[in-house]
Amino acid sequence: MPSGYLRLDVPIAALATAPVPAALAVVRTSGPGAPELAAKAFSRPEALAGAESHRAVHGFVRDPETGKDADEVVALVFRAPSGYTGQDAVDFVCHGGPAAWEGVLAALEKAGFERALPGEFTFRAFAAGKMDLAAAEAVDELVRARTREAREDALDRLGGGLGREVSDLRDAVLEALAEAEVRLDYGEDELADGPDELAAAVEAARARAETLAESHAVGRMLSEGARVALAGPTNAGKSRLFNLFLKEERSIVSDSHGTTRDYIEADLDLDGIPVSLFDTAGLRDAPDPVEAEGVRRSRLVAEGADLVVYLVDGTRGAAPRDMETLEALPVAIRVWNKIDRPECLPAPEGWIPLSAATGEGFPALAAALGARLRGGASSGIAQGTELNRGASGNFDEAPRASPPPISGRPLPHTAPRLASRRQADCARRAARALASARDVLVAGAHLDAAAVDLREAADALAELTGESVPESVLETIFSRFCVGK
Structure with a gap:
């Protein structure tokens, strides 16, 4: 276990x-x-010290040295092992002003309590066996969930859905390992079943591990969100589309070139996926140094986005420079804007016709964007981009409020998903080891080599749920939590 915890x-x-x-x-x-x-810091010490588990006691927290009251509170008592941490605990419900809760904390410190580390309460719950490591990680994911689907996904892991799936898979791997060891002890000729049956069982386990690993793409997108950038030349209608997504006037709209000089960010709930939407400066050779810096930053945003929505003014069409930019973007949705104008040219094949001014074509664009994000989760979108999320683990970087949903169907949720890279790495290691064991068995090679691979797979799955995990990994996981969780 990590030394600090x-x-x-x-x-x-x-x-x-x-x-x-x-x-x-x-x-x-x-x-x-x-x-x-x-x-020691309570106005009714006998009542609090003698309270049974799950009982509430009214009174005042007071400074044990001066006797002055810090605040009027309701103390909720939990006796081991029934509380959240599996230890004795008291939760004090006090008034919500900073002076009030700081006074309560100060009085408790004088009584002998020490300030908790980030995630230390959940760590103690994990150490006490109240939850596995995947469920513990889900606590932080639930705190930071920004959409209903993200919340439900985290709740499933918190409820043990992922832990049960992984434990069941590990049991299958251990059963195959036991069979392999029996064959090593007694020899193939003395057993009724041949190597084909064992290889089939190992392949079934490999397929389950691979499915788990693949679930990380959607799980990560729900947990961390996707970055979508609106890009294109000046006056293509990016800011108007940005406002249309948000259903409010957030970006300034003007016919003048270079109105948007820096990117603007806002949150969306798109088909259950938390999206950070960026309105960027129009791409051009800007004569003004301030606008030029905005264009440079906007290019960086577009290059780092999980998906780019590239707009052109349909009355002017796509210039060669637009096509060059699109060629350089790995993932982009092409939008032919201003179809409400009589002079608008016909939208070429592969472009989505839109009027950001009237909303015509917007449902089709929103559906296409949601479909690309859902489908792209398994094909590479939102997997390789590092999201700039705060990771200090405290409420100074509190998660943003849930954004309003746009439209579309929720993500299908038929099996537990992996949400963290750590979990996905464990599942991939297990799948690779199982594939190696299968190949050894199919080739009729030495069973002891297959047994080594099966042990490696079982160890990787044990690490996923926290049955066996390096101390440094635990330190990293819990230090990202909020203080008080």
């Missing part, structure tokens, strides 16, 4: 709600004897 017997406390003014706040504690320790 090994202090399982140390009583800890932290604010569990956002550090902003609100009606209520929650200060969470955990550790052996937490109710008795918290009673």
